[in-house]
Amino acid sequence: MQYLNRKSLIVAASLAAVLTVAGCHKKNPAPPPPPAPPATAPTPMATITAEPATISPGGSSVLTWHTSDATNVSIVGLGQVASSGTQTVQPTQTTSYHLIAQGDGGSADATATVTVASSAPPAPAPITESGIDENAFEAAVKPVFFDYDSYDVRPDAQSTIQANANFLNQHPELKVVVGGYCDERGSTEYNLALGENRANAAKQALVTAGVSPDRLRTVSYGKEKQFCTDHTEACWQQNRRSQFTLDQ
């Protein structure tokens, strides 16, 4: 069932770890169909998901499955697996993963599909009236980075702010979203508030440098959107920023 006491949790966790490390995913022959279920045994349940469901060529997706009341659990193509677990897959073409759970009460199955997107050329970026597109804008208006748990614009960011303000003052028709971002550490809610402070600090710095506040809109992304996903200080610094995008 859903519950595990602490000991059996440890056992289950180590079992799962052992199974994963030891590579239990040798191709086993599919087990024979189960005998007619006795009326009293519970019917197995099975769910499986793939995240992300769509990957680009060479990318990977994580399968997560969960079954109950099953004695024999397998994924077609991966062989026999633990009753619940996760597995990273790197299909080269669109693949369906078929989970089969068999138990005394019958069998259940579920399917998750990983779509491998063809590498289509990127859609052309939208062009604004002034001819400044997203790429040109981002090349000209650079992000501002922040110290750890701080929303003060650093002295070394002042030249970036000034350059950004000069560009915006030369293109008074552009409206801008100032996004505030935080690194992965700390709380979801607190980081959204902190990200708002960062966005506001960058906005105020631009206003001080002569940009009209009417052209600037702030949105906090907290730690919900990350530019870099390693767990290192270099990466965290990349994520502690205010990023400027066209408000369209």
Add this chain to the structure above:
Amino acid sequence: MIASPPRKPAVLRICLLLASIAVTACGLEAQDWVRTGTNLGVSKIRIAAADFKAGSADPQTGGLKSAFDQTLYNDLRYAGIFDVVSKSMIPNVMPGTPQEINLPQWAAEPSNAAMVAFGTLAVSAGHLSVQGFLYDTHSTQNPQVLGKQYGGEPTADASRQIAHRFADEIIERLGGVAGIAETKIYYVSSRGGNKEIWVMDYDGMNERQLTHLGTISLSPHVSPDNSRVAFSSLGKNGWSIRMFSLDLGRLSAFPAWGGTTLSPGWSSDGTKLAFSSDRSGDPEIYMSDATGNGARRLTAFRGPDVSPVWNPKTNAQIAWVSGRTKLPQIYVMDSDGANISRMTDGGYAISPSWSPSGQFLTFAWDRKYGPGAPGGYDIYVMDIASKRWTQLTHDSGANDFPSWSPDSRHIVFQREQNGHTEIWMMLADGTDQQQLTHGGGSNTMPNWSWK
């Protein structure tokens, strides 16, 4: 890996806890856990749950009975006030009626039960009926404590719900406080690719997706009457408070402030909301009526202010998180913004939840936060009057968003381990930690319903 705490006798363990946060000398009287009136920590009643007798030959009976038996057993086990006889130690019989039960058999070794729950489950003519009894095994004159009759649809879900109702009757009768077996937990799940608001039974069963907004939705807080869920959601104009009507099964109207409006918290009478908004150019705490009108600003300090929660006993105080002195700390103020008091003395303290009695806060705390520090986020409980605290989780991942159960005996929270975040619950003394969700994306920000 979870380090098993040394097993001490329950009473001793509670005494140690008392000594660390508290209030009175422990020893002479078997004091209730920090006097919350919840019976957590007093000597536990030994109770046995017999497998119910199948009262019909209908082929559905077996499946429904096993769902019922398992649910009743779990509910009693997780109630926190019972020593539940393990299934392997109970007599191998299924008494269906008071005439069929032999009480001395249950009172004897090895089951040693002081109380026994038993009864009959039957399906007939498309209807599920359950008769449940609770008997005192040592009473010869008048052993019946409870006798209950329930009916419903012949589905596993209805069978589980009936078991929850019967368990709550037992818990209330023997524990003095209404049980939580029929309560819900609201949370955020990313299993569909986007963070949406979900709900499940308190035991992790019966998960259902509520919102389908296709963006990022966070911080669900259910209203005290269980009719609405307030949450915050990212839209084109930033973060707004949204309101999901559980009665209508869809979003209901709520004013959109835009910018960054976050973390709604209900007063316990359901008439007011507190939340964070940057409408002034800096995130501050506001309160409004339940429709989002009549908003009034409560805080005025530069820096993040977020995650407000009301003292549910009085609705006269609000606890929240403020970064006014740099790293976030827990503060308490009167609900008009006066009498601000800082509760935590350092580190990184976030996500407060107020106990139903108004006496305690639970929150997440990294006491050694800083560059290069490993960062152990753990769940703590603090006695508000004395500001003394105790740590509930140890060396098991990063823990956040604790939410108190309506019976004060339990806390639900999120735990991130090995890159996965799942929802767990535990007793309010940190014992009996149980994982409730199992993958399919991250499962976060649990909020326990009020009843």
